[in-house]
Amino acid sequence: MNKDIATPGRTKEILKKYDFLFKKSLGQNFLIDSNILRRITETAELDKDTDVIEIGPGIGALTEHLARTSKRVLAFEIDQRLMSILPDTLAAYDNVEIVNEDILKVDVGEMIATKLPNREQPVKVVANLPYYVTTPIILQLLHEDLPVSSMTFMLQKEVADRISAKPGTKAYGSLSIAIQYYMEAELSFIVPKTVFMPQPNVDSAIIHLKRRQEPPAEVNNIDFFFDITRSSFAQRRKTLWNNLVNRFPELKAKKETLEPALAELGIDVKRRGETLTIPEFAILSNFLDDFMRK
Ligand code: SAM
Numbered sequence: 001m002n003k004d005i006a007t008p009g010r011t012k013e014i015l016k017k018y019d020f021l022f023k024k025s026l027g028q029n030f031l032i033d034s035n036i037l038r039r040i041t042e043t044a045e046l047d048k049d050t051d052v053i054e055i056g057p058g059i060g061a062l063t064e065h066l067a068r069t070s071k072r073v074l075a076f077e078i079d080q081r082l083m084s085i086l087p088d089t090l091a092a093y094d095n096v097e098i099v100n101e102d103i104l105k106v107d108v109g110e111m112i113a114t115k116l117p118n119r120e121q122p123v124k125v126v127a128n129l130p131y132y133v134t135t136p137i138i139l140q141l142l143h144e145d146l147p148v149s150s151m152t153f154m155l156q157k158e159v160a161d162r163i164s165a166k167p168g169t170k171a172y173g174s175l176s177i178a179i180q181y182y183m184e185a186e187l188s189f190i191v192p193k194t195v196f197m198p199q200p201n202v203d204s205a206i207i208h209l210k211r212r213q214e215p216p217a218e219v220n221n222i223d224f225f226f227d228i229t230r231s232s233f234a235q236r237r238k239t240l241w242n243n244l245v246n247r248f249p250e251l252k253a254k255k256e257t258l259e260p261a262l263a264e265l266g267i268d269v270k271r272r273g274e275t276l277t278i279p280e281f282a283i284l285s286n287f288l289d290d291f292m293r294k
Helices: 008-017 034-044 061-069 108-115 131-142 157-164 174-180 222-232 240-247 249-264 278-293
Strands: 051-055 072-076 096-099 123-128 148-156 183-191 204-211
Touching (some): 034 123, 034 148, 034 183, 061 072, 061 096, 061 123, 072 108, 096 108, 131 148, 131 157, 131 174, 148 183, 157 174, 157 204, 174 222, 222 240, 222 278, 240 249, 249 278
Parallel strands (some): 051 123, 072 096
Antiparallel strands (some): 183 204
């Protein structure tokens, strides 16, 4: 087996050979610790029947671990400079395809269909994400129609906390709900800054997201549900009622009817948004959606 890219020595050697300078604006913090990479691939539960999508291969540190442990790797890299480096660093692997694209501009469903044909199962996404765009990338991949069964990401610990947060905690908010509605989210382990080159300013963590077979609650109008959840956290110190009225001022005059009706469904509008579970937000949004249509 080849010497790992993810060692300080080999990484420095590659950077020097190609005169590569990190672009901070692209979130370039490369992994230089093979143990962490092994733990990431273990968390992702890969095998030789599984196809993997990687976002931002950099110089290929994670890519080569994915190539060794999965069937095929399709990697999207925005930085054109890396297109001449990756074929060299990954020369030993014939199951990797690199696409020079911004992941946010790619039709991922179309790419999976054309670049990963004859699949026997959904793909898994694994990435050490560029930290300036973690949330938009994750939200893009959540889409129900995508054949993606799990995502394993290295990201800022603070974002990993928010994604995996449970009701009643400070980190719980509309991002937790946006993701947990579709995926089971688990913060797998925390990663020290020392495993990166250059070292980022913040702590990192690995998060594992597994697609749910069924959503955790029945929601009649998904856009309205996410609107309600976002509005309920708009001002965290305010009650659910105050946040709702801020978003829908027309409800203000209906308090006499709404408050007891919602209380009957188990939703006390004097609570704060952060105490509501996803099934409770579903009850709230289904009821209000009905109420506001009348
Ligand atoms: N996977 C490598 C590693 O672990 O060492 C590099 C990870 S580095 C944190 C993030 C990578 O994502 C960089 O190579 C960067 O150029 C790339 N990148 C940044 N924005 C991107 C985007 N919108 N689409 C695709 N790749 C992107």
